[in-house]
Amino acid sequence: MLQTICQWFLYFSIYSVLGWVCETVYCSIIQRKFVNRGFLNGPVCPVYGVGAVLVIYLLQPVAGNVPALFLTGMLVTTVLEYLTSVLLEKLFHMKWWDYSHFKLQINGRVCLLNSLMFGALSVFVMLVLHPRVQKLVDLIPAAVLPWISLGIAAVFIADTVLTVRSILILKGKLEEVRRALADIKEKSEQVKAQFKVEWLARVLQAREQLQDKADDIAEYLEKFRLPEGISLREYVEDRAKKLPSLAKKGRWMNQRLVRAFPSLNAPRYADILEQLKERLKVRRWGKRH
Numbered sequence: 350m351l352q353t354i355c356q357w358f359l360y361f362s363i364y365s366v367l368g369w370v371c372e373t374v375y376c377s378i379i380q381r382k383f384v385n386r387g388f389l390n391g392p393v394c395p396v397y398g399v400g401a402v403l404v405i406y407l408l409q410p411v412a413g414n415v416p417a418l419f420l421t422g423m424l425v426t427t428v429l430e431y432l433t434s435v436l437l438e439k440l441f442h443m444k445w446w447d448y449s450h451f452k453l454q455i456n457g458r459v460c461l462l463n464s465l466m467f468g469a470l471s472v473f474v475m476l477v478l479h480p481r482v483q484k485l486v487d488l489i490p491a492a493v494l495p496w497i498s499l500g501i502a503a504v505f506i507a508d509t510v511l512t513v514r515s516i517l518i519l520k521g522k523l524e525e526v527r528r529a530l531a532d533i534k535e536k537s538e539q540v541k542a543q544f545k546v547e548w549l550a551r552v553l554q555a556r557e558q559l560q561d562k563a564d565d566i567a568e569y570l571e572k573f574r575l576p577e578g579i580s581l582r583e584y585v586e587d588r589a590k591k592l593p594s595l596a597k598k599g600r601w602m603n604q605r606l607v608r609a610f611p612s613l614n615a616p617r618y619a620d621i622l623e624q625l626k627e628r629l630k631v632r633r634w635g636k637r638h
Contacts, residue, residue, distance in 0.1 A: 352491050355498040359486050360405065361398040362501050364474075368397020371470075388437075388445070389508045390515075396433050400426045404471045405479055412475050422471020427464040434458040441516050 372386040372394055387394050404422050411417040435458070437445050448454040453461035489497065 352494060355494045356486050357402060357406075358498045358502070359489075359494075360479075360482065361395075361402050362393075362505075363398075363482055363486075364401035365393040365395050365398030367478075368394040368401070372397070389505075389512045391504065391508045393505075393508075395505075396429065400429050400467070401474055401479075403429065404474060408471065408475060415472060415476075418475055419468040419472050422475070423464045423468030426467035426471060427459050430463070430467070431455065431458045443516075 369387045369392045373384060373392075376384040376386050385392075389395065403425055407425060408418055408421055411421055434444070434446065437443070444457070447457040448460035448463070449457035451460040451462060
């Protein structure tokens with residue numbers, strides 16, 4: 350019994366290493382650089398080891414029928430890959446592979462292309478590879494087999510502990526980053542909201558100021574509204590004709606004011622007042638002479 354368990358464990362270990370080799374070579378060729386596709390730190394892909402063991406154990410009844418072996422092998426390995434994806438995602442809240450870009454896929458966890466390759470590998474393992482692996486394992490003495498298995502298991506356990514620890518640390522850091530980004534986003538939203546309120550208040554204030562200015566301008570222009578049917582030129586000429594008479598009409602009062610207040614000044618009407626002063630002076634000196 351112990352010998353059988355150790356043998357199956359060695360099958361699992363061997364196919365885990367071979368699976369890592371196949372996966373790494375395949376992905377490295379596609380990406381044109383070395384890619385370690387193992388879940389663990391070491392050169393092993395446990396999912397391949399589990400898949401190979403399941404295929405060898407479950408598909409013995411159809412080993413002589415290649416089409417049936419291909420289809421059942423494809424089914425078994427596809428289900429295993431899907432369940433592994435779900436399990437890893439539930440444990441670590443991370444999605445380790447995604448086939449969403451493939452046309453024929455299920456939830457990005459499995460795809461037809463991989464399933465076909467796994468079916469072909471199942472046929473290869475059952476008919477070509479496993480008989481040789483089995484012969485190799487059978488060469489190991491029964492007394493040594495448990496110790497070899499124990500040593501490999503220890504390496505597996507240590508690697509698994511280190512890998513899980515690394516993943517949890519990574520998860521913790523990702524959570525810290527997520528919280529930091531969430532805090533930044535929250536603060537940004539608060540700043541945006543405050544900015545919008547301040548901006549809206551300024552806009553409303555400016556609008557009120559512009560409305561006040563517009564009312565002042567309208568009130569001011571209302572004083573200079575031209576009579577209907579009169580152009581601006583006609584209006585100016587008419588007002589120009591009346592200026593002398595206005596000056597003449599109030600000349601005595603203007604003269605008194607100028608004399609009484611030599612420094613009389615009105616900033617808003619400085620030019621007009623100076624002209625009026627000059628006119629009054631001219632009239633006064635002209636009258637004397």
